[in-house]
Amino acid sequence: MKRRSFGPGAKVSVFTLGLMRALASPLQLQQVVARALAIGINHFETAPSYGPSQVYLGQALAALAVPRCRYVITSKLLPGMDVGKGLAVVHATLQQVGLGQLDQLAVHGINRPEHLRWALHGPGAEILATCEAEGLVGQVGFSSHGSPEIVEQAITSGRFSFCSLHLHLLSPALLPLARQAMAAGMGVMAISPADKGGRLFDPPDLLRRQCAPFDPLELAYRWLLGHGVSTMTIGASHPSHLVWAQRLAQVGDGMAPTVAAAARQLDQVRQQRLQDTFCGQCRCCLPCPEGIDIPTLLRLRNLRLGHGMTAFCEERYGLIGQAGHWLPMVQGDACTRCGDCLPRCPRNLEIPALLQHTHGLLQGPPRRRLWG
Ligand code: SF4
Numbered sequence: 001m002k003r004r005s006f007g008p009g010a011k012v013s014v015f016t017l018g019l020m021r022a023l024a025s026p027l028q029l030q031q032v033v034a035r036a037l038a039i040g041i042n043h044f045e046t047a048p049s050y051g052p053s054q055v056y057l058g059q060a061l062a063a064l065a066v067p068r069c070r071y072v073i074t075s076k077l078l079p080g081m082d083v084g085k086g087l088a089v090v091h092a093t094l095q096q097v098g099l100g101q102l103d104q105l106a107v108h109g110i111n112r113p114e115h116l117r118w119a120l121h122g123p124g125a126e127i128l129a130t131c132e133a134e135g136l137v138g139q140v141g142f143s144s145h146g147s148p149e150i151v152e153q154a155i156t157s158g159r160f161s162f163c164s165l166h167l168h169l170l171s172p173a174l175l176p177l178a179r180q181a182m183a184a185g186m187g188v189m190a191i192s193p194a195d196k197g198g199r200l201f202d203p204p205d206l207l208r209r210q211c212a213p214f215d216p217l218e219l220a221y222r223w224l225l226g227h228g229v230s231t232m233t234i235g236a237s238h239p240s241h242l243v244w245a246q247r248l249a250q251v252g253d254g255m256a257p258t259v260a261a262a263a264r265q266l267d268q269v270r271q272q273r274l275q276d277t278f279c280g281q282c283r284c285c286l287p288c289p290e291g292i293d294i295p296t297l298l299r300l301r302n303l304r305l306g307h308g309m310t311a312f313c314e315e316r317y318g319l320i321g322q323a324g325h326w327l328p329m330v331q332g333d334a335c336t337r338c339g340d341c342l343p344r345c346p347r348n349l350e351i352p353a354l355l356q357h358t359h360g361l362l363q364g365p366p367r368r369r370l371w372g
């Protein structure tokens, strides 16, 4: 499998095995890890908050007798801990995965300004500096589910060597920031193109037709590779889930014209189907006094109506308000019709009516995040 630079650390395979799902037993995770290694994946992503993931990974690497030079591990650290607790978590991670040094440590979810302050100026700064000074970690990065503004602040802080972003074919808003990060020499990991990118492992028929001649998941992967991201996570729970990683293992650098054309066609059909209710995701309407993340909610409406992505959009909408700072806090029915956002929308959208429509379209039972 091709490898790409990931900050100043070791090169990583263009697919990264995310270890948050293969956790029914140590054997399940071991079988997935064995398959990943066999197809050339050398990068494993885990976290203390993913249940027994780190313990199972350490056991799998030992059982498979994998030479240290054949893998790179990224683990994470939730923001907010004091220095003693944070260092204890890092030491526990090292013990669980069976290493003296972790290749990469990411601040797990710089989603809000207080998380970034913690990492740059608070206890997190001391934790990260100590880890580097004592050789406990090779390089430091961050993941984020936050706004483009907070992601930009984290990237431009100069503190981090890599970032894990929600950057997807169907959610490309962070592409300029990803480019900025890569231009600054940072590694960029796209989080879960298959699942978070739109449940593309089980696409609706409409999306399948719109992505032709590509499979939707194939197009999503090829589009990200074409834009030069370092690597993309796959949260496989079975070895068979790695089939696309194997098929695309040798895709080279640069955007193939056929991929660019298919992505453009997808944008066009989405806009055509939404017509004058299409939200362009410019974010000019923010802030909303009720705390509604208008662009995120209307993006789900775009995808539901533009591509028939009912299951994905209902799932993501059901998580709103159920996952703390990991996702938007307020659903569309919180709109009071105050009108503040209306003059700021360059497309003159009837935002309150569209939010109400979105709520009716996507409202379902509350959901919960996989972890946390
Ligand atoms: S009209 Fe609704 S969405 Fe717009 S700012 Fe007011 S409460 Fe927020």
Ligand code: SF4
Residues within 6 Å of the ligand: 278, 279, 280, 281, 282, 283, 284, 285, 286, 294, 295, 298, 344, 345, 346, 347, 348, 349, 351
């Ligand atoms: S200003 Fe209008 S087009 Fe832009 S994100 Fe808000 S609702 Fe969408």
